Amino acid sequence: MSIDRPTARVAASVAVTVGAYGVAFGAAGVAAGFTVLETCLFSLVAFTGASQFAAVGVVGAGGSPASAIAAATLLGVRNTLYGVQMAPLLRVTGWRRVVAAQLTIDESTGVALGQAPDGTTAMRQGFWLTGAGVYVFWNLATLAGALGARALGDPSHWGLDAAVPAAFLALVWRRLETNFLRGVAASSVAFCLVVTPWLPVGLPIVATTLVAVVAGWRERG
């Protein structure tokens, strides 16, 4: 089976772009108190960016392991929905299904769906090439970011403690395409600020999921 060049190009550009986020994650992990080894293992095992950011974010803020895992897992639910969409396309079993599951993330699913006009083969290649490419670059970038942050030392001295929330802001910013979504983001910020003094560290982040549930429950006007 030959590799579709346009699909490979899309996959490669996505994989390299994701590398920038991987560096940020590596640095965020070390800034939150994880060792370089723990940070790298995190990317190898979990391999789902937003969840990893959330987990180290909660730990960095002083939250308990349980609330860190809860926040990360809530963010990982969307991968289940991606898997549901990708399974009938890939039609794999056994160890190939294990690999396909691990590579089921925003980017691989997005590229696969984006290649729909070019047919099933292009979609499949889009999934595998993007998933594998992102896996390689995400993990290399995590290592680079973690080593870089360790070399820098005190996080606040280099602005690393501001870089982490800025990374979250950038991640949410590109999702705010409509006024409704901007409203959800603004409500979430307000909700989190209000509950912060009343809940144990880390829990306000998890509790803010309620805003998503309330906003998504009713049909959008």
Place this chain on the structure above:
Amino acid sequence: MANWIVVLGTGLLAFALKYLGHLVPERWLTSARLQRVNALVPIALLSALVVAEGLVVKTHVVIDHRVAGLAAALVALILRAPFPVVVIAAALTSALVVHFAYG
């Protein structure tokens, strides 16, 4: 130890969620309500993380050098700067405030 629990717990649950999607019949997860809520969860959580990491120390809302960094990031985002520029702008601004304000 606590960090290992976070790494392995998050990692195993993340894989389990992915694998589950490849196993269950499609019709089980097609509820429009579930899809809508799920699409909003990242926005709510990421917004909360901006607050928790940028404006909070333990259980107190605090305005410090990180806010200057966030403001710089906001300006960069409004100017449509790419991700690395946004993050570096925030880091530089915050580091400058730390340097000049706290010595």
